[in-house]
Amino acid sequence: MASGKDIKRKIKSITSTRQITKAMELVATSKMKKAVDNAVKLRAYGYMSLNILSKLSKKHQNLHKFFQTREVENILLVLFTPDKGLCGGLNTNLYKKAIQTIEKLEKENPKAKIHYVASGKKGADFLHRTGKDVEFVYPAYTNNPTFTDIFPVSKEALKGFEEGKYDKVVVVFSDFVSTLVQKPVAKTLLPFSLDVFEEMLEELGSKFSEVVKPTEKEIDYKLEPSPKYIIDNIVPQLTEMQLYQAVLETTASEHSSRMVAMQNATGAADDLLEDLILTYNQARQASITAEIAEISAGSAVIN
């Protein structure tokens, strides 16, 4: 049996680890509330803009480059991850999804070159590790990101697509389903087509249909004040909104996933401590018993 001193040292180290995980849990909990709130609030707006885009793309396909599918030579993959680890399986699941998506893209477009942009250090590290060329790395926008915070990413994606630098833009992010469930999702941002929209509906499931009822009808919109205004202002804005939504969902996923992970860690530390304290007390009692036995044996000899 380990000596009392060893056990005591172990107890001390686990106690301090527990303190850290507990603190991280509390921090994640408070951040999570805000992040989840942000993501959920934006959903109605995000989904409705997606819906408008889909309706617009049905009838007005030639209106905007964003709606037109063209020969794919260059693909942009944007991977959204947190900057930090210690959040359970979130990062690993995102990596898996990214790999799947890359493989799928390579199979579908064998000649195309894939360009990588990462938002979040973890994703960037992962892409480096797998030998991909990461062209830009942006920080993860984890602390209540605003719409303008993601401009660098959206500019690269939207401008790049418009100028013909990329022919397809795919984003991989984590969709926040609940505190316990976060689902990694790959979404084609551009070009925007009905197939993409249906794919999205499948991924999002009931969350989307609660907000928006997609219609089958082809709607011939009158565009005010002019088609050009819609092209220049509305379509990019609605598309940027999709990216912003992805960022908020990832942030919400990160904090809730970290909270759960830290909760588990704290629980595990508690279990360990309980065991160790029991062992420590047993060891202590054993040594006291031994001491008493020695003393009484000694006194028996003297008498």
Add this chain to the structure above:
Amino acid sequence: MKTIHLKIVTPDSILLDKEVESVSIPTVEGEITVLPMHIPILAGMKPGELRIKADKKEEYFSVMRGVAEVDGETITILTDAAEHADDIDEERADAAAKAAKELMAKKRSSEEGYTEAMAELERSLSRIKIIRKRRRGSKVRIDSN
């Protein structure tokens, strides 16, 4: 009376979701009024006042830039921010307008900052306008009683 479904959605919430008789929307080219059975239209919106008529009552909202979509059955208004006229705090709006003016003077050299400050000024002025107009409206009503 025939009605049309109206949704006002901002990044923060679904502000309004109900049947209305008519909606007047401040579009980039001027105000348009949408009645039930309106043809599908997609219009850019500028900051201003949005009026709705429902149950024979008029309600006013302050809306910011955004987009109005009418698909024949529903009207969807997506805007950066919207507020019911009764909820606008005039003092706050005044303070915001003042702050925006100061910021504009300061940011004269940076194009991005200047545009942003100008947009902010436009927003707060539109809110002030709505609340002043509403107040005048209610005064007139008191006088006529």
